[in-house]
Amino acid sequence: MGLPLTEEAIASHNAPRHEALADEYDSLGRALARRGVDIAAVKAKVAGFSVALPSWGSGVGGTRFAKFPIPGEPTNIHEKLEDCAVVQQLSRATPRVSPHFPWDFVDDYDGLRQEAAALGLGFDAVNSNTFQDQPGQPRSYRHGSLTSTDAGVRAQAVEHNIECIEIGRKLGSQALTVWVGDGTNFPGQQSLGASLDRYLDSAADIYAALPGDWRMLLEHKMFEPAFYSTVISDWGSSILAAQELGPKAQCLVDLGHHAPNVNIEQIVARLHRFGKLGGFHFNDSKYGDDDLDSGSINPHQLFLVFNELVEAELNPRQGFNPAYMIDQSHNVTDPIESMLSSAEAIVGAYAKALLVDREALTAAQQSNDVMMGFQALRQAYRTDVTPILAMARAEAGGAIDAIAAYRASGWRERKAQQRKPVGLGAGIV
Amino acid sequence: MGLPLTEEAIASHNAPRHEALADEYDSLGRALARRGVDIAAVKAKVAGFSVALPSWGSGVGGTRFAKFPIPGEPTNIHEKLEDCAVVQQLSRATPRVSPHFPWDFVDDYDGLRQEAAALGLGFDAVNSNTFQDQPGQPRSYRHGSLTSTDAGVRAQAVEHNIECIEIGRKLGSQALTVWVGDGTNFPGQQSLGASLDRYLDSAADIYAALPGDWRMLLEHKMFEPAFYSTVISDWGSSILAAQELGPKAQCLVDLGHHAPNVNIEQIVARLHRFGKLGGFHFNDSKYGDDDLDSGSINPHQLFLVFNELVEAELNPRQGFNPAYMIDQSHNVTDPIESMLSSAEAIVGAYAKALLVDREALTAAQQSNDVMMGFQALRQAYRTDVTPILAMARAEAGGAIDAIAAYRASGWRERKAQQRKPVGLGAGIV
């Protein structure tokens, strides 16, 4: 057992593309040099950037109306790791996988860790799941999990989270991401105050079980699956909860979990200002939690978010160490292609944020030269950083054109022969 | 086989409630008389109002994340009809059921029609389903149905709609409701212009198969399951399509299928103005297509919609004959209770709209007496019409307090013994 793709395949894919890339990289280098930017330094930062893949993201996703599976989809964590390894081999930006339990339960976690390592992968934050009932589960989450009025349900949900921490330790993770769908569909269904009290109590029990070097990442979401109220619905609720829990609790931002029109980059700046920016789930959306491919709908917003992240990196205040993960639902594409495309979009947004002339930006801001403040960002945004990304990938053994290389590999067709088919249905799993 | 509940059970439930109801009805009658309103006339209009039940609404619904079934849920059209019959017996406002195919396929539709009739039910508009793949289906709707680039897929989808018409004729329906989820998740995925052209071609093929006394109701939806574009996303697309198809094509408004903040009652007025107001799917929502119980979130909006409907009834222009249906996803309640509560909310909104002093309203509007125009609506809205609804129900053999009567009947507990359990999963079916 080794890496899914051969180095030779990637190299031979790259070979006919090197000359054009070199020209475009050099041309960009000259243009950037005229702005006082060293392209090699930017490329080095880009090469050091990574984002985790969600294990479940390698499968085809669905809506409440339907799921349309494709032949060759992975059906267990082993196959999911394989597909993530393909993404990492080609993109060189996704060296870690974020598991989800109970979906990824196995008997031997040490073995799983080794299996991943052999595929060139490590493990990122562990995700717990108390928004679904599992066959044979003693108590139902129909009316909530960490916030349930039933102490037994709360205990079961806490226990599951602690189990996730235990598994995560074996896998080499250092963070637990807690998202609960707990909330209501009717005014009056629950006490809005008391349900938060119960959430905080349950979360404190989980927090108490965190190893010393772990973080607990609280993920807020405006709505869905609850459609009237959600207990941790916004960044305000999230940060107040994180404050109550303690320094190891931080907030995780999913780009699709906000009210319409909200300025998400300012939320990033706020969380950083108050020391609670813990991580990101990257995706894009137009209407709600659409879980579309990162940067496919509003790439400028993604850039503005990274602009704040680079600002935070330069001004760490109380520290800056966010956990980055792709979190998308790939309903109509091959998930590997979507993850390749999304990784490129995310790294590209980071690269553009690196190009911002921060001296000019700060000077314009200080003197209220509104137009020049804006132009400092715009100049960076409109730069085509594709050559930097491609060169960084190629130098690290990845593909110049990742999707083309993937298609050329015949991976999915091969797997369609080997893997068992996924049935019809609906939903995310 | 007869009605699910006995007349005696309902009567004995009502007996101890009659005196209080009489006092409240008489008190309201005096108050209305002071406004020049005859309560008996309002009650008579209320008694003549009805709204269809969706067959699928009698089952527990879910989100893409999970479904939490309850014991005693119906698992086939026969059981669904039984549950709808309970709603009708208690509410006296829901005498028709709207079927959905292929979910409600049976071998013998004449038999099904008789079965329904024995339960006191008829059939309303037929709903086709080309947003899901069915086991064994020759071609997939993964990339669209009526709008597919594949002529074979389009033909299959058209064929299914025509089959629905055929079934509907046997069941006594006179309308086909066509909702397609067709759309895209990515810019560039489809040609926005060409996909509408294909939709119109396919819809014309269905239209051509309509019997002379049938209508085809086009249902628009902003998003979900498609998250970048949807072919019939708004009332503008819907009415233009209906215009192209012909006089038997009309538009159906689902209250949850609009952009945030949109003035839905004005859309109702517009559709009526241009002769294309065909029907309603009632529900409520706070965020998206939440499919919550009618009137649970924004009862004032429901009233304002009915205010336009009463206006339309009084000024029929090119005719006024809308098809009304409840369309909700009952995720955390007993569906029968939600349908009882929703029927009351819908009828109540109609009753309040009937109470508007239209002479005063029109006079205020003509003279730009803004405050009095508003107060004419507000006076009607704040009136508690509960006694009118309860009296109308009681006089028709229904329950004064429908939910209490249902609970007293022990229906669900009995069915939990008799019906086979529903498995875990996600989604709407």
Place this chain on the structure above:
Amino acid sequence: MGLPLTEEAIASHNAPRHEALADEYDSLGRALARRGVDIAAVKAKVAGFSVALPSWGSGVGGTRFAKFPIPGEPTNIHEKLEDCAVVQQLSRATPRVSPHFPWDFVDDYDGLRQEAAALGLGFDAVNSNTFQDQPGQPRSYRHGSLTSTDAGVRAQAVEHNIECIEIGRKLGSQALTVWVGDGTNFPGQQSLGASLDRYLDSAADIYAALPGDWRMLLEHKMFEPAFYSTVISDWGSSILAAQELGPKAQCLVDLGHHAPNVNIEQIVARLHRFGKLGGFHFNDSKYGDDDLDSGSINPHQLFLVFNELVEAELNPRQGFNPAYMIDQSHNVTDPIESMLSSAEAIVGAYAKALLVDREALTAAQQSNDVMMGFQALRQAYRTDVTPILAMARAEAGGAIDAIAAYRASGWRERKAQQRKPVGLGAGIV
């Protein structure tokens, strides 16, 4: 100089309405008694409730496109107080006025306090204004006030707020409401982090000048006049700022200052949970900060907000003493009529919240009886509390039908003869 309207005028207006009111009040009393509710106790609570009027709300408001003045509008604080006194005489629910500076600057504040007292009015929270430039003002707020990069501008804005506190002390106020429009129209215009730092510094300077028994109310707003970012844009930013400032800083909720679809009643519960619920600006809206009449668009939301306020009153946790004010822009109505109508809507929402059977509600919530939890609220909401409000007003010397009494008084026509006309223009002042 005395009260604007005579007691006789109000009494003679009420006389022919008493009999109908008595019947409706008694009828409702019987119905409530059957639910175990004592109508007299509810009436007593209602009689004890009050909401402040904004001085500027007595003038006609406008949009950026236009203002359409009416004859007889007030043009200075003295005339504004007169109009507010009319509202208070008729509604008996608005005994205080909230002034706005520099709009309401006078030479003699002791005299102004006596003038108000003679009109039956006191003063509520003082509002500062650093979102406009005034003629002759040394420095411009074009690029911000409390957040300006220019220390001189910040000092000027802080100074103005301290002056407002000084004036407020003379007027008998105990709170300063601080709303700043500071923000940006372009990405890059300002540092999102640094501008908050500057805000916190400036606000701390104001906080330091607060008398011991005063509160500083921070008012957040999503957008307008800034259209890309606003420094205190949401309740999260507001509560974190209030935490930094200290115990006398609390958050003020304006119902129109939120993102679309946001659950405002949950924000109320959150602010209360964390001890920072300071006050409300009541109005209604459909699209943005529309500043429409309270309860005119979404009266159910207003009820749900009051449901949380009554919950908070019953469970004061760290105290509960919110400042209530109407904050509306009366663009197309007579402002006195709108304030009368709005006061009734606000008091009515409070009355309905008092009617909620909290024992039943809590029991349903504890046992996850979702439908009964909802019905506990719904039963209260659908009750027509008009007779309670009217009886409470009449007993306190107010009008049974406040708008009708106002119209009968000929107040505006009289003032149209006496007051100087307001010119054309745009905007709020």
Place this chain on the structure above:
Amino acid sequence: MGLPLTEEAIASHNAPRHEALADEYDSLGRALARRGVDIAAVKAKVAGFSVALPSWGSGVGGTRFAKFPIPGEPTNIHEKLEDCAVVQQLSRATPRVSPHFPWDFVDDYDGLRQEAAALGLGFDAVNSNTFQDQPGQPRSYRHGSLTSTDAGVRAQAVEHNIECIEIGRKLGSQALTVWVGDGTNFPGQQSLGASLDRYLDSAADIYAALPGDWRMLLEHKMFEPAFYSTVISDWGSSILAAQELGPKAQCLVDLGHHAPNVNIEQIVARLHRFGKLGGFHFNDSKYGDDDLDSGSINPHQLFLVFNELVEAELNPRQGFNPAYMIDQSHNVTDPIESMLSSAEAIVGAYAKALLVDREALTAAQQSNDVMMGFQALRQAYRTDVTPILAMARAEAGGAIDAIAAYRASGWRERKAQQRKPVGLGAGIV
């Protein structure tokens, strides 16, 4: 009297920038050639593209809260034309000005036309104004203009529009843009049906006065200044009105006049599909009708809109001849700089749309290769077209870096000495 800037000034600004531009243009040319695209052909299309400037856009705008004027703002149509000429000299993309009446009333329109011509400018669509009252105006638009219940008000509004047509003929315009703010702030204020009837009647009277070669452009807007309902609130209302009026009536899309989340590019496709796409008002927005600089918030959306426009140009169906105009409120920038920046953003979006490999796009769409359909657009979008725009400008006598050239010219400082100052206030004028 001649052009505001000298050719020499622009040429000397360009001189030191030519070498870098040549390198970047050539580099891009090689990259595009590898994609099969001829950069010279794209540049030629770009050079042929133009967008009109709004006369009022040359002044500083404001909100309802405040306006912050700058020294040297234009205060009449003559000064506005001068400023627009500066924009045109530098950008070479804005050769026409769109006037607004009564704001731009003069005594001699033939003279005005000559004055503009001498400045290198022509006139575009004429804008009428019935959303404000003017001093001395016989009847008020407080309660509506074209939709007023008062026949005299409607006649006055119709008359004004016809006067605008007359003036436009003298100025060389061929279109009248009709935007009305008519609507309501309260449910019940007006009959939603009857107000549309009145609008259609009034609009027909205006339509009847159109010269044979003119168009009437109907501009819809969701809200503001009316905050409950607006008579032409969406594209559905707009196109149905245009259909009723006749072939010379078309729809105009302002990018900020839509509900949150709406897919505007699909609306463009729909209007084109049904032969009614008449024109655009370009700006950008995050929350409502923010009137921010084009492309400053969501440049990807602007690209997607132009993608549809290029599609329409290639597939003209019933013709394609849209009127393009910038429509922004420059609250915190020098309006000339904002118009220069916006013109570049608009032309740049067009250039990127031209780069789309339409053969690849269509092939992907036909075969449901979702990822490749998306990538066809994405490849074009991420291309930095700055060198093409700059080269086209330079070749036409404009500036390589338009804002830098403007700043170097000292135009505003000079005008600040010459023009009379603008007073404080609020609003758009």
